[in-house]
Amino acid sequence: MRPHLWQLRRTWPSHPGTHVVARGTKSVGSLFPHLFTPSQPADLRLREVLQIRRKLLWYVPTHLVSIVGVSFEGRQEAVQKLQPGQAVLLLPEPSNTYDPWAVSVLTLEGTPLGYIGRAENQQFFLNGASIAKVRSMGPTLTTDEPQQQLFGASLRVQPALLHLLPLPLPCLPPDVAQSLKDICARGSPPAEVAMAEAREACEVTGMLDEVDHPLKVVPLWQVDYQGRGASVLRLAAVCPEVAEAQELFHLPQGTAQRTKAGKFIAQVNGWSPAELAQFEHMGDILQQTADLESQQWSFLLKTPVPQVVPQAAHPAEPKLGDQNDISAVAQQESPK
Numbered sequence: 001m002r003p004h005l006w007q008l009r010r011t012w013p014s015h016p017g018t019h020v021v022a023r024g025t026k027s028v029g030s031l032f033p034h035l036f037t038p039s040q041p042a043d044l045r046l047r048e049v050l051q052i053r054r055k056l057l058w059y060v061p062t063h064l065v066s067i068v069g070v071s072f073e074g075r076q077e078a079v080q081k082l083q084p085g086q087a088v089l090l091l092p093e094p095s096n097t098y099d100p101w102a103v104s105v106l107t108l109e110g111t112p113l114g115y116i117g118r119a120e121n122q123q124f125f126l127n128g129a130s131i132a133k134v135r136s137m138g139p140t141l142t143t144d145e146p147q148q149q150l151f152g153a154s155l156r157v158q159p160a161l162l163h164l165l166p167l168p169l170p171c172l173p174p175d176v177a178q179s180l181k182d183i184c185a186r187g188s189p190p191a192e193v194a195m196a197e198a199r200e201a202c203e204v205t206g207m208l209d210e211v212d213h214p215l216k217v218v219p220l221w222q223v224d225y226q227g228r229g230a231s232v233l234r235l236a237a238v239c240p241e242v243a244e245a246q247e248l249f250h251l252p253q254g255t256a257q258r259t260k261a262g263k264f265i266a267q268v269n270g271w272s273p274a275e276l277a278q279f280e281h282m283g284d285i286l287q288q289t290a291d292l293e294s295q296q297w298s299f300l301l302k303t304p305v306p307q308v309v310p311q312a313a314h315p316a317e318p319k320l321g322d323q324n325d326i327s328a329v330a331q332q333e334s335p336k
Helices: 005-011 041-059 076-080 121-125 174-184 189-197 240-245 256-269 273-292 326-333
Strands: 063-068 087-093 102-107 112-116 130-141 149-157 216-224 229-238 298-300
Touching: 041 240, 041 256, 076 112, 076 149, 087 121, 102 121, 112 121, 174 189, 174 216, 174 229, 189 216, 189 229, 216 240, 240 256, 256 273
Parallel strands: 229 298
Antiparallel strands: 063 112, 063 149, 087 102, 087 130, 102 112, 130 149, 216 229
16 A cells, blocks of 8 residues: 555654644745745755655665566676666566566666566556666576576665656547546546545655645556557646656757756656666657657556456555546546
8 A cells, every 4th residue: 555645744753954844834944944045936845845755765665676587588788787776667567468467677778677576566556667776786596507697686666655757658649638637637536536545745755735836636657668558557646846747758858848857857766867868868769659659559548457466465445436447437527
């Protein structure tokens, strides 16, 4: 189950010179004006967002997992180049014919490294694509071929935390775009369910719903680039800064808006400029390919669920209606 951000906030300790914003209280900047420059409200807001994000990283549980399948398809060369602390991508593959819960591990450049083991991969389907950090890398021995030395790697992951990870997608057809806009509009039944599940706090940064900076409801996409299809995994409540950054690959390259979005993504995810450049390069290539093949893409506003769901590993999540279909709920509940 996702951690309730409001519960995390209540457990954060108080430290001299810091303050965690509770609902209905003043902001960090208003409580400690000497720490900020009043003439730069945008910088003050950014500093507050990143501060709360760091506290989430501290308190959301971290797990250690190993990359499996590192001996196939020439992955050893890429694994040997990994460095401790390096960011990697975790992409669920619900269309995988061997395992519908498969989660592939790739570098930020898109180079395959392997997969998450079957005993641990189910927990990564709640938030879709996510990020991990390399904990260690080194030689290991396989049980099948004791004399063959292979390199393996372990990762630090936080499956319960939603990461800021824009996914390249072609432009949605007008009818799909309008339906999704209606579904994500504040006040619609699916959006209210998403806000309630998030306890009216941004799932990425932990920022609360404010009058000056109201939260937005955005879709989390499950993307199949090989099959040219995308479906909505679920809806998420995020702050305006996160919602804008999610449109990274639809922003023109070289513009101030694109640069700002990329810098914010790097700050939230703890990436270096080189890691951001690698991710943007890979994403731009996928975006160009998706735009050229946009007529072949299909979009579903229904949560994809594998056929077999291990009950112990997957506690029941609140559904959006009698059917786990956000578009159906919107049609049933929206005024005529």
